[in-house]
Amino acid sequence: MLKKIERGQQFVWQHQDLFRCPICFSPMSEQPRGLKCQSNHQFDVSKKGTLYFLTHAIDSDYDAELFHARGRMIRSGMYRPVIERIAKELADTRVLDVGCGEGSFLSLLTEQGTPSVSIGFDIAKEGVYQASSQPNGDFWCTADLTNLPFTNGAFEAVLNLFSPSNYQEFARILSPGGKVIKLIPNANYLKELRQGFYPDDLHKQTYSNERVLAKFFQEFPDASHERFSYVFTIPKERQRDLLEMSPLEWNATESKKEELYQHPLKKITIDLDLLIGTKGMK
Incomplete structure (x- = not known):
């Protein structure tokens, strides 16, 4: 072996x-x-x-425990309907996962979508190291979204799942007819968690993706747009992972964190927009 x-x-x-x-x-x-x-x-x-492509060190606020919790939640089936939909776009394609984190999304997608080549990268070295333990044959590297270490037209699909975008670089590395597959939160995404961490702050309880949507459709006027909205029942052994899988807890008070740790959520709302844009053939 x-x-x-x-x-x-x-x-x-x-x-x-x-x-x-x-x-x-x-x-x-x-x-x-x-x-x-x-x-x-x-x-x-x-x-x-893995390969390390950064030309200078870049700090990341995402630590090992967050990546571990995120991976366990993704593997629990939290995003299964979305993953099954995205996988249909990836058969026999060269795929790049932008901001792959610990690699769970790409790993699950390659299990279902059978891409010909699959590479994930993240700016956080800790996430990339965890990704290297995923069970599939994906390749992982540490790289900068503003300066991707890939040739022009190298990929037929770019996964942009809960991560920042660089449409200029996406256009460069995509082959003609290639797709950008973007997943962004909608207004009700994780609303129970937001309300639990910030019960007195209406601003932090709400989220608007209108600016992100507008930018995507500016780049891809003919893009498809699908909404996924459902309530996920959290496995008991994963209830604490939900609290630790995202930056939402970072600014919460210790008392609110402890309250949720003692009385964890049993259900959570998933509310996402899936956008698929296609690069022109010229």
Whole structure:
């Protein structure tokens, strides 16, 4: 059985044409420990089988416990209807997951959607290291959304699930006819959790995605738009994970956190907009 580093090296050697140097933007080629560009900038595969492409360290507020909790909630079936829908778009495609976190979304999607190549990246190294333990053959790297280490037209689908966008970079790395698949919260998303953490703050209890929607349709006027709204029954063993899986708790008072820890939610509202935009053929 291959070690993670060996699997990672085999992947980048087999798919070196998908990568470009984030420093000088030249093509990459195989070298004994990973990839090297024409200007001799070298990127070695880590022991965890990942690549690190950041040109300078970037702090992330997302820690290991948040990623663990997030992964367990995703695996619990919290987003199953949405995942099943997105998977239909990914069969036999080269897929990039933008802001993959600990990799649970991409891992579940590749199980169902059978893409030909699947790569996830995040700016948080801790999330990428956790992603390297996902059970599928996806590849993971640490990279910057504003300077993606991939060649022009490398992918046929970009997953943009609960993560920031860079439509200029998306257009560059997508092949003609490629898709941007974006998932964003709607007004009632996790409303019970918002109300529990911030019962006296109506501003924090509400959320509007109108600006994000408007920007997406500015980029993709003919995009499709589907809403997923349902109530998810939280497995008892996952009820505390819900409280720890997102930044919602960061500014809550200790008393409100403790109250929810002692009396966790049993059901939660999922309210999401799924947007699919297609790059022109020219």
